[in-house]
Every structure is written in structure tokens, then in C-alpha cells.
Amino acid sequence: MEYPRSQAVLPPTEAQVRGAALLAPIALLSLGPHLALWGLPETPFPSAPVSILLFCGAFVLGVLLHEGLHGLGHVWGEASWGDVQFGVHWKALTPFAQCTVPTRARSYRIALALPGLVLGAGPLGVGLVTGHWLTTFYGFLMLVAAAGDFLILWILVGVPAGAWVQDHPQKVGGLVVADADAPRPASVSEDDLADESNADGETVSFSLLFFLAAFSAACAALGFLIALG
Template sequence: MGKEVSIVLDPKDVNRKASYYTIGIVLLSTVVYTWFWGLEFTITLMSLLKFIGFYFLLIFLHELLHGVGFLWFGKVKLTDLKFGFIWKYMVCYAHCKVPISMRAFRIALLLPVILTGFVPLVIGMLVGNGMLVALSTLLVGGGAGDWLIYRSIRSFSKDTFVKDHQSDIGCTVYVCNTTNENQNVNI
């Protein structure tokens, strides 16, 4: 397949950056939401339980959407996917066991943060639904790892093949023509 370029992100660094992104998006969305709708809200036990329930449901949906992206765009089989949870880092994951095109990998990588993060965030802002804004804001921040992986592979050709790392945050890129690929990976 060509030269292998391994891209591995440090989980502690990803969590730190995800925290910064989450704080930033929470502050920005709070300012924008308050400007349009004001900042009056009531927290009840029922609303808190609904929030927590929806949050975990959307995290599950986020990982499921990675799988849908791998299946639909990467044209892989269901048996080529693995889903799980890493207790050490408190993260869920969806893993594709076989190489797919860079284009398909990028789509599968960003599909969940777009559909469970940005789209609901915009809808929540437009209709004045504070719970939807809060949930989607956390999911945008939670998708920071996906964004960081995307940033680390953006210089590779869309026709290059890439395989998800089985146990690390990152991937292996199979470079066919090294003269056209950027070997310096900075996130």
C-alpha cells in the first residue's frame, strides 16, 4: 500500500484541548443565546435527569454515526467495525478495522460532530431551546478529538488510504506518493 505514516494523539493532550474547546464553545454559545433569548432558566430534577439522559443518548448516537460513516462512505462491512469504551480515558469509540479512503475517513470522522453538535446548536439557537443548545455545545466540545485527528490528516490526498488505530487515538496513513504528501503532522 505504500509508506505508512502513523499519527497518534496523546489522550491527555486531547482531553486538555477538548476542555479548552468546550469552555470556548460554551462561552460563545451562551453569549449568542443570551443576546437573542435572554438567560432565564429553571433547573428541576426532571429537567436535569432529561439532560443527562439525552446527553448519554447523544454520545451513543455520536459513535453510531462514526460507524454509519465507515459503512456508508467507506463501504466496509459491519464486521469491520468495533465499538467500545476506554475506562482509563473515559471515552467511547467507534473503530474501523480496515483501511478506507481518506475522503471516507474524513467524512466518518466529522459526521457525528456535525449532526449531533453543530446542526442541533444552530437549531437550538434559532428556536430558543436552551437545553438543545447546552447539549449540542457539549457534543461539539466532545468531538474535539475527532477535529484534532482531522487537522492532523488534512494535508494528505483524499485518495490516500487510512486505517483507524485499534488502541490509540489516531490512524495510520498509507502514502503511495510521498512527494505530494506532507510528512510534518502538526495539530
Template sequence: MKQRKVTIDLAWANVFALLFFAFVALSSSAAWYVLWGSPSFNDFGGNFLTGVNPLGAAVLVFVILVSGIVAHELIHGITWACFAKHGFRSIRFGVIWAMLTPYCHCKEPLIIRHYRLGALTPLIILGILPLLLAYPLRSVPLLLWGIIFITSAAGDILIVWKLRKEPASLLVQDHPKEAGCIIFEPDVEDDAI
């Protein structure tokens, strides 16, 4: 089998994430404005925020965001573990401290279709669904959550975009040291047998 590396540059991924954030934030806010106009105090949580200690609120927001980041990586792991031969034993978590980038790594090959699904599941569960729910529920916190967690999937979106033209049945494995994956292609002789 031939191996081919498909990776993304983390510095570029962070720049892309900032640009993507601007796009998602502006388009989501514009949609909110068309539907509801300018947000009111109640759209932000209203009476829930009355008398809240600002430092306590900041700590709570920080804890909620860190919990969301952990959930993002866990969702990757759970999804990939469903398709990995050795289940959750094939999943590893960590942080690339130089780029402040948490990661989930699957140590065994998956077919590209399953790899893509595992890459995009946190985007759907933590980003798109809360954003879509924010509008009918008229909830600015859900809107902000959706914007943040759609944006936090920028690297995942870049990898899936790079894999868009690959056959869904090929094997792919997370790259052990870089942001991306290794595609396993059958040799021409393997196809002839």
C-alpha cells in the same frame, strides 16, 4: 506500501476538549445573549419543568447524555460502514476505561476523504445542527446539547486537523490500539510502475 502513524495523546485531547468547551460555551452563550438577552424560564423548557422531581430530572438528563454519546459512536460506525468494503462487519465499538473514552473503530482501510467524513458526521449531526436550531427555536436545552456534542467531538476534530494536509485519496485505517490512524503511502517504486 509505507505506513505512517498519526495519533493524538488522549490526555492532551481531554485538555483540548476542556479549552474547546470553554470557547464554544462562551461564544454560543454570547451569541444567545446578543439575540435574546438573558435566558428566561420558558427558554429552559418553561412549564415542562414545573413540578418535576429533581432526582428524576437528573436521571433523565444522564440517560439522554449517555444516549447522545452512544449515538455519536453509532454515527461514526454507520458513516464508515457506508464506505467500508465489508460494511458494518468492519466496525467495532468499545471504551478506553482508563480515559473514560468511548470509541468506534473501523477495521479496514478507507480513503482519507471518507475517513474524515465519518470522523466529522457526529459533530455536524449532534453538535452543529442542534446548536444552530437552538437560536431560532429559542431553546436553551438545544443550545446546551449543541455545546456538549460539539465539545465531545474534540478528539475527532484533532485527528481531522492532523490529516488536513494529506491527499484525500490516500488510504487510512483506524489505529487498533491508539487514538488516531495509520496512513498507507505508496512506495516510490509503486508510483513508477
């Protein structure tokens, strides 16, 4: 079997770091407009224990649905449910839904974008129209959860829509395994990638991840103050 023609991947921890860097712009583009239109409510977050549990439960459910929507997007393409593996990158605490067979890049992109559109952009739009803060905030959280998907979409820019793409067995991103005019190629397994160099492995420390997340949060808070002003 031939090795993949090209890769558009990131190690899971690096993907988390870059996703954390997107926190501020996502906050400014989602929460900022709500604050400008409706202002901050007197009680922005649930305070009663039951309300807190319900909101946290909705978030956890959203994370699970996020991966399920990835799987649904792959199945809408050229894959089956048996071709989709669910799990967690424990080092980066990142859940994933991994398609183990090549699909067309157009279908791959739809599978990537589906959770952010349904769980993020959908509630965000409802919240902005109705002025319901928690709905807007939930959409924001789901968009943050989809930050890694946005990164993959970004690094796949330029890949033809008909090219064959498969999830990387070990990293975040895809392998471009064949051109658009090629027949469906065989799946790429971890054994096929065993000889790849580990020089681009996960070298990002947790402290750097925490710093970037804190910095993004501070920038977001500053943006909120500007919006409220």
C-alpha cells in the same frame, strides 16, 4: 507487511487534554451567540428530578449515538459493520468506534465529522433560531463530545482525500497506510505496531487534565459575562 507510511495520532489521555482546551472556544462560539441573541433564561437548567433524569438520559443517548454515527460514517465509506469495533479507552474514560480496515481519507473525514454535525451543529442551529436554551446547550455538549474528532481532523490536514487511512489500534487518530493510487492495503493490527517506541505514551497526568478543563470553564464563564453585558 510494511509498516504504516505515516501517523496522525495522539494518546487517548493527551487527546482528552487537548479536547478540554477546546471547551472555551466551543462555548464562546455556541453558547455566546445564544446569550447575545436571546439572553439567559430565568431557569437555564432543569430543576425537577424527572427533567434532570430526562436531560441526563438524552446526553447518555447522545454519547452512544455519537459512536454509532462514527460507525455509520465508516460503513458509508468502504467498511462494513463487522469492520467497526466499539469500546472504551478506560484510562481516559473515552468511548470509541474504531474502524479496523483502511478507508479513503475522504470517507474517514466524513465518519469523523458526522457526530459533531448531526448531534452538535444540528441542535445548536435549532436552538439559536428558536431561542430554546436547552436545545442550544445540548448542541454545545455534543460539540464538546466531538472535540477529539475535531483534533483528528486537524492533524489529518494535508492528507490527500484519496489516501488510505485506518484508525490506529491503540491511539486516537489515523494511520496513513498507502497513497491514493495504491490498491486497498491490508489492515494494520496491534501486532504490526508492537515494535513501536512507547516514548510518546500517555504521560499527561489527571491533575493537568483537570486544571485545563477548569481553566477552560473559567474562560467560558468570563465569555458569558461579556456576552450578557
